[in-house]
Amino acid sequence: MAATPRTDVPAIEVRDLHKSFGDNEVLKGIDFHVDQGEVVCVIGPSGSGKSTLLRCVNRLEEPTSGTIIVEGVDITDEDTDLDKVRTRIGMVFQQFNLFPHLNVLRNLTLAQIRAKKRGRAEAEEIARRNLAKVGLAEKADAFPSQLSGGQQQRVAIARALSMDPDMMLFDEPTSALDPELVGDVLDVMKQLARDGMTMMVVTHEMGFAREVGDRVVFMDGGVVVEQGKPEDVLGNPQHERTQGFLSKVL
Amino acid sequence: MKPTTRKRLFRGALYAIFIIAVVVVAVLADWEAIQSNFFDLDVAAEAFPGIITTAAKNTVVYTAIAFVGGMIGGLILALMKLSPVGPYRWLATAYIELFRGLPALLVIFGFAFAVPIAFQWRPPGGSAGAGLIALIVVAAAYIAETIRAGIEAVPKGQVEAARSLGMRPSWTLVSVVLPQAFRIITPPLTNELVILIKDTSLLFIAGMALGDRELTTFARDSVSSQANATPLVLAALMYLVITLPLTQLVAKLERHNKRGR
Ligand SMILES: Nc1ncnc2c1ncn2[C@@H]1O[C@H](COP(=O)(O)OP(=O)(O)O)[C@@H](O)[C@H]1O
Ligand SMILES: [Mg+2]
Numbered sequence: 001m002a003a004t005p006r007t008d009v010p011a012i013e014v015r016d017l018h019k020s021f022g023d024n025e026v027l028k029g030i031d032f033h034v035d036q037g038e039v040v041c042v043i044g045p046s047g048s049g050k051s052t053l054l055r056c057v058n059r060l061e062e063p064t065s066g067t068i069i070v071e072g073v074d075i076t077d078e079d080t081d082l083d084k085v086r087t088r089i090g091m092v093f094q095q096f097n098l099f100p101h102l103n104v105l106r107n108l109t110l111a112q113i114r115a116k117k118r119g120r121a122e123a124e125e126i127a128r129r130n131l132a133k134v135g136l137a138e139k140a141d142a143f144p145s146q147l148s149g150g151q152q153q154r155v156a157i158a159r160a161l162s163m164d165p166d167m168m169l170f171d172e173p174t175s176a177l178d179p180e181l182v183g184d185v186l187d188v189m190k191q192l193a194r195d196g197m198t199m200m201v202v203t204h205e206m207g208f209a210r211e212v213g214d215r216v217v218f219m220d221g222g223v224v225v226e227q228g229k230p231e232d233v234l235g236n237p238q239h240e241r242t243q244g245f246l247s248k249v250l
Numbered sequence: 251m252k253p254t255t256r257k258r259l260f261r262g263a264l265y266a267i268f269i270i271a272v273v274v275v276a277v278l279a280d281w282e283a284i285q286s287n288f289f290d291l292d293v294a295a296e297a298f299p300g301i302i303t304t305a306a307k308n309t310v311v312y313t314a315i316a317f318v319g320g321m322i323g324g325l326i327l328a329l330m331k332l333s334p335v336g337p338y339r340w341l342a343t344a345y346i347e348l349f350r351g352l353p354a355l356l357v358i359f360g361f362a363f364a365v366p367i368a369f370q371w372r373p374p375g376g377s378a379g380a381g382l383i384a385l386i387v388v389a390a391a392y393i394a395e396t397i398r399a400g401i402e403a404v405p406k407g408q409v410e411a412a413r414s415l416g417m418r419p420s421w422t423l424v425s426v427v428l429p430q431a432f433r434i435i436t437p438p439l440t441n442e443l444v445i446l447i448k449d450t451s452l453l454f455i456a457g458m459a460l461g462d463r464e465l466t467t468f469a470r471d472s473v474s475s476q477a478n479a480t481p482l483v484l485a486a487l488m489y490l491v492i493t494l495p496l497t498q499l500v501a502k503l504e505r506h507n508k509r510g511r
Contacts, residue, residue, distance in 0.1 A: 060410050087416035097411035101429045110425055111415035156411075163415060 005088060006072035011036045011167045011198040012057055017066035019052055026052050028222040030066070034167070039199040041209035041230070044219035045245055050202040053219070054169050057200065058089045071166060087115050090160030090168040094175050096152040098144040104131065104155050105140040108162045116163060123162075130158040134188050150181030154188055167198035174205060206250060210234055218242045286478075293480040297472055301481070304461060305468035306488050308378075312450040312464055315382055317443055320389025327394035329423075332401060342394065349391035355452050358384040362456035381456035389446055396438045400431035437503045444496050448489065465489065 012034040019027040026049045034040045042050050055061040057068060059075055059082055068075050075085050099107050108127035112118045118126070131137050134154035144152055153173055160168060170189070174182040186208050193199060193212045203209060209216050210230045217227040218237070226239045234250075237243045251259075330342035349357065361384035362377050373380035404427050412422040432439075451466035458467055469485035 058414055060414060083413075083416045083418055085416075086414055089414070091411075091414035093407060093411065095407055097405075097407040099408065099411070099426055099430075101433060111412070111417050114421040114425060115416035115418070159415070 004073075005070075005166065007036060009069075009072040010034060011038070011071060012200065013067075013069040014053070014057070015067040015069075017053070017056060017068065018064045019049070019056060019061060020064045026222050027056070027063075030222075030224060032217065032224060034198060034200050036166075036198055037196050038214045039193045039197075039201065039212055040215045040217060041213040042200065042202045042217045042219060043204070043206070043209060043245070044225075048219045049222045050219055051171050054171050054200060054202055057169060058086050058091060060091075083115060087111075087163050088166045090157075090163060090165035092153070092156050092160055092168065092170045092173045094172040096144075096149070096156045096176070098152055098156055098159070100144050102143075103140070104136070104142050104144070104147075107144070107155060108159045111159075112162055126162050126164075127158070130161045131155070133161065133191075134158045135184070148181060149177045150184045153177065153185045157185075157188055157192075161192075167200070168192065170199065170201040170203070172202050172204065174203070204249065206234060206246075218245065220245065288479050288483050290478050290480045293472075293476050293478045294484060296476065297468075297481050297484055301465070301468060301472075301484055301488065305463055305465045305485070306492075308462060309447065309450050309464040309488075310492070312378070312382055312385070312453065313443070313447045316385040316389050316446050316450065319382075319386035320393045320442070320446070323386060323390025324393030324397050327390055328397035328401060331394065331398050346391045346394050349388050350395070352388075354385070354388045354449055355455055357388050358452055358455055360384065361387070376459060376462065377456040378453060378458045378462040381453040381458075385446070385449060385453070388449075389442065392445075393439070393442055396435050396442060397431065399438075400435035401427055403434050404430045437500050440496055440500045440503065444493050444500075447493055447496075 010033040012032070014030055014032040017027050017030040017032070018025065030049075030053055032053065042053070044050050052061055056063050057070070059068070063076060066076070070085055070089065073080060073085060075082065098104075099110065102110065105124060105127055108130065109120065109123040112123035112126065113120060116123075128137065128140060131140060134157055136151060136154055136158065139147065139151065139155070144155070147155065153176075157168075157173075173189070174185050177185065182205070186205065189199070189201070189208070190212055201208075201213070213230045215227060216230045216233040218225050218233060218239075218241075220241045226233055226237060226242045233242065234246065237246055327342045327345060330338040331346070333339055333342075358381045361373070362380040366372060366380065373383060375382065408426055408430065409422055412426045413419075417425070450464050453464060454467040454470060458464075463471065465485045465488055469481040472481035473479055
């Protein structure tokens with residue numbers, strides 16, 4: 001199969017995905033997809049396998065069985081160049097994971113130069129453009145430790161965007177932030193969604209899911225329990241487990 | 251007796267013991283013998299300039315070579331020990347346990363005498379060269395464990411971030427993991443360096459040509475030829491001049507690390 005990305009298929013398609021850690025089966029047959037340009041919010045109780053599903057999509061976790069197709073390319077196929085696929089999938093972590101020994105600009109240029117083989121000048125120009133996009137143009141020379149959590153997370157988003165990804169994965173991007181810093185990060189994500197970015201967002205921010213999400217997926221116990229339009233899943237949940245979860249978080 | 255009074259009395263007793271000990275040593279010591287045997291200016295003058303231009307220089311050069319060699323070997327061993335390939339791990343573990351378990355003196359002895367005889371092999375640089383190879387072999391074992399600990403101390407999220415950006419494992423190691431690992435292990439690595447400086451003194455067992463002698467060998471030869479211990483004191487001072495700034499640096503780095511970056 002040709003390993004070139006296609007635009008006429010879902011951005012992400014997961015079929016019958018199983019994942020076990022030892023005896024602990026964490027994903028029990030997940031079928032899941034994200035269309036191009038779609039914003040899908042994944043919600044569910046802690047330990048339900050949301051992070052594991054997200055991390056399987058760029059194979060930070062090795063699936064036990066099942067198929068994961070990204071823009072028509074089967075990434076569970078041994079012959080697929082994973083590094084190449086990953087440059088098209090931006091990932092934002094709960095703990096930011098900026099490189100603490102590099103300043104902000106170098107955080108944004110490192111992978112452009114090493115993985116995308118861009119020249120330094122081009123990489124820096126792209127980095128500065130993305131820093132401006134997240135409202136941190138003046139922080140190019142700062143080190144991560146000199147920034148607030150919210151600023152660090154926005155730098156992390158800019159770092160992912162600098163690779164010109166076709167889609168972005170977010171794993172609880174605001175969970176490690178002080179409440180007053182959450183808004184800035186969510187604003188950046190909303191702008192991204194408006195610009196048409198394909199997004200898979202694991203989140204506990206129900207307001208964000210309702211406002212920005214095209215679809216909400218509720219997971220529990222390693223399966224997708226319910227999914228649909230945000231107003232349906234969040235406003236009128238059909239399953240008891242969804243109702244139970246929402247009554248606790250809303 | 252009030253607790254504060256008792257504390258003050260106890261403190262006073264400690265001072266008294268100290269002063270008595272100093273007085274006893276001062277009275278009993280044979281100051282003339284000490285001065286003429288350890289601080290003889292004429293003997294000291296004899297030692298110059300060789301103790302600096304040859305001995306101290308060689309100590310520094312041997313240390314530098316052994317440290318660089320030990321770092322290269324240590325890095326390779328550390329990566330082998332963290333390798334997913336079993337035989338590499340076993341080999342590295344065996345090497346590290348072997349050479350950390352043996353006295354460095356025995357290893358130097360082996361490389362300087364046993365290996366050349368057994369394999370009809372003349373090490374480059376003569377006895378000093380053979381001894382240096384032994385020092386590198388031993389240093390690599392210790393440094394490997396330090397580097398491995400440093401690599402393991404880098405948070406897993408750092409590797410995940412780099413890999414998720416599409417960076418290959420090799421670039422991830424070079425640009426993300428190792429710079430952070432080496433920052434973490436700078437204090438223990440500097441300690442290894444100080445230990446290595448002192449361990450170059452073990453090279454005397456290899457028996458070295460005149461121009462190859464380092465501080466301890468040089469001092470020992472002077473002590474026997476002059477029947478006076480002053481060169482030993484000079485050598486000791488030289489070691490301190492080299493090691494003290496480094497141990498101070500380690501202390502400073504450790505305070506710095508504790509405060510966080
Ligand atoms: N690396 C791992 N090793 C072992 N168990 C893991 C690992 N990562 C996650 N798990 C387990 O998988 C389950 C689901 O975790 P996760 O996907 O992080 O859930 P969520 O993100 O929904 O909170 C949890 O029970 C967790 O303990
Ligand atoms: Mg999670």
